[in-house]
Amino acid sequence: MDKAQKNIEILELQEKLKDAQYFYICDSSTLSVEKINNFRSLCFKKGIEFRVAKNTLIRKALEKIGGQYEELYPILHGPTGIMFSTESSTPAKLLKEFRVKNDKPVLKGAYIDSDVFIGDDQIAVLASLKSKNELIGDVIGLLQSPMQSILGGLQAAGGQKIAGLLKTIEEKAK
Numbered sequence: 413m414d415k416a417q418k419n420i421e422i423l424e425l426q427e428k429l430k431d432a433q434y435f436y437i438c439d440s441s442t443l444s445v446e447k448i449n450n451f452r453s454l455c456f457k458k459g460i461e462f463r464v465a466k467n468t469l470i471r472k473a474l475e476k477i478g479g480q481y482e483e484l485y486p487i488l489h490g491p492t493g494i495m496f497s498t499e500s501s502t503p504a505k506l507l508k509e510f511r512v513k514n515d516k517p518v519l520k521g522a523y524i525d526s527d528v529f530i531g532d533d534q535i536a537v538l539a540s541l542k543s544k545n546e547l548i549g550d551v552i553g554l555l556q557s558p559m560q561s562i563l564g565g566l567q568a569a570g571g572q573k574i575a576g577l578l579k580t581i582e583e584k585a586k
Contacts, residue, residue, distance in 0.1 A: 426476050433498075437470075437484065439518045440464075460502060465492060467490075499543045518532045
């Protein structure tokens, strides 16, 4: 790879990393061609972009973006693949699922909404993260809960009792 190709690769990585809210750095070395192709296929089906890149190029791209990536620099050694996703936990779930039958890819680290997770032991934590849609559903459920309790209480009280209470309040107001 000549200098011009390296510069192009750095610019491409810089654009991907700058726009990515979630990316995982992993080691998929020693996987056979068949297994890595299966892994890439699973990534594609889940909407995850997987690409292999040189550590020095990844580091240069991260340095050009600046700021929040310093914690990732120590893990940039050995064979490295990057997984880009639009959801925080999907790559971790995929890694966990794929590793049931394989010993790799090993998670080196992950960047999730400005938080950095280092080490393969973080897969369980990352896989349990809720997606944005799941969190919105939880919030909506919590907001609906008090209203459902009030409506249930009103229905249990019976329509005539409520009408009688309202009539009494109206008469006292006059």
